[in-house]
Amino acid sequence: MSVMKESRDAVAVVGAGVIGRSWAFVFSRAGCRTRLYDPDRTQRERAIHWLKTAGAGEGRISAHDEIAEALEGVSYVQESGPENLAAKKAIFAGLDRLAPEDAILASSTSTLDMSAIAEGLPGARRAIVAHPVNPPHVIPVVEVLPGKMTDPEVVARARGFLSAVGQSPVLMNFYVPGFLLNRMQAALVREAIHLVESGVADVGAVDAVIRDGLGLRWAILGPFGVANTNADGGIREYYGRYGGSYAELMNDLGPTPSFDRAQIERLGRRTDAMTNGSRSEILEWRDRLIRKIRDLKQEDPMPRGGSS
Numbered sequence: 001m002s003v004m005k006e007s008r009d010a011v012a013v014v015g016a017g018v019i020g021r022s023w024a025f026v027f028s029r030a031g032c033r034t035r036l037y038d039p040d041r042t043q044r045e046r047a048i049h050w051l052k053t054a055g056a057g058e059g060r061i062s063a064h065d066e067i068a069e070a071l072e073g074v075s076y077v078q079e080s081g082p083e084n085l086a087a088k089k090a091i092f093a094g095l096d097r098l099a100p101e102d103a104i105l106a107s108s109t110s111t112l113d114m115s116a117i118a119e120g121l122p123g124a125r126r127a128i129v130a131h132p133v134n135p136p137h138v139i140p141v142v143e144v145l146p147g148k149m150t151d152p153e154v155v156a157r158a159r160g161f162l163s164a165v166g167q168s169p170v171l172m173n174f175y176v177p178g179f180l181l182n183r184m185q186a187a188l189v190r191e192a193i194h195l196v197e198s199g200v201a202d203v204g205a206v207d208a209v210i211r212d213g214l215g216l217r218w219a220i221l222g223p224f225g226v227a228n229t230n231a232d233g234g235i236r237e238y239y240g241r242y243g244g245s246y247a248e249l250m251n252d253l254g255p256t257p258s259f260d261r262a263q264i265e266r267l268g269r270r271t272d273a274m275t276n277g278s279r280s281e282i283l284e285w286r287d288r289l290i291r292k293i294r295d296l297k298q299e300d301p302m303p304r305g306g307s308s
């Protein structure tokens with residue numbers, strides 16, 4: 001794996017919860033000196049314990065109770081604090097005041113627009129969203145999107161840095177709620193709940209068609225890549241032939257679920273009945289298999305030779 005080439009290869013992770021500690025794993029694994037800041041001492045200690053147990057970058061990670069200390073000489077900051085606009089604005093004001101002038105200030109936010117977080121911030125040009133998927137030390141995709149004031153040069157540097165530490169940055173041109181990943185996930189989850197709630201199939205069947213069907217292709221090709229391989233003539237022939245059926249189906253899809261307590265409980269009971277083994281065992285197994293799939297994809301990358 002390539003490691004940052006810059007001499008100032010120190011990075012700061014601000015907020016050491018579930019996502020911050022996983023980012024610390026990513027950066028330290030890539031060889032960066034990684035400084036962890038969290039105002040809550042218990043969270044700092046928990047993160048350091050988790051990182052040690054997980055075998056992360058021994059000697060390259062330090063925890064700090066002073067944010068200024070954590071930011072000294074860093075070239076990249078990954079903010080991973082609480083998910084609300086007022087908190088993010090306050091944290092970014094501090095980062096902009098204290099971080100070196102050319103350091104990139106990236107936020108892990110899942111829902112917020114950097115144009116709002118960085119509104120009125122003197123250093124808005126260097127503020128950007130870098131939204132990971134949980135946990136980023138296992139899942140590489142990071143949605144990168146600028147705010148209205150973000151400098152294009154900062155976008156390019158952030159993408160370069162995230163690639164250099166082994167992640168897969170994807171660029172969005174502007175903000176939409178849910179970004180790319182959660183919008184597509186929401187579309188699928190809506191229909192999954194509709195199919196179960198209307199009695200068409202049980203949760204096991206719905207999960208199986210993703211796990212043993214669509215998901216196998218989706219681990220190596222996205223929806224456009226799949227469409228391009230579903231007909232001898234590629235995506236044009238495929239949509240030419242099946243576009244009408246897709247449109248009919250799309251008009252037949254279910255409504256937005258209520259997510260009221262009764263509905264959540266119904267889905268919970270059905271999911272409990274389907275699941276064997278403890279959740280922690282399943283989590284470990286999930287992460288182990290995801291790593292194997294990543295390794296396989298690296299060993300046998302997509303052919304990029306011809307266009308046919």
Ligand SMILES: NC(=O)c1ccc[n+]([C@@H]2O[C@H](COP(=O)([O-])OP(=O)(O)OC[C@H]3O[C@@H](n4cnc5c(N)ncnc54)[C@H](O)[C@@H]3O)[C@@H](O)[C@H]2O)c1
Nearest residue numbers: 015016017018019040043080081082083108109110132134
């Ligand atoms: N959990 C997920 O699945 C997930 C996925 C992608 C992105 N995110 C985003 O990552 C961010 C962190 O989420 P999380 O799940 O790790 O939350 P979390 O609650 O586990 O961690 C947040 C941490 O921020 C700390 N904090 C509080 N005030 C702070 C301050 N002023 N400065 C710095 N840190 C402060 C808290 O002590 C806590 O340790 C959020 O913006 C969230 O939307 C979460």
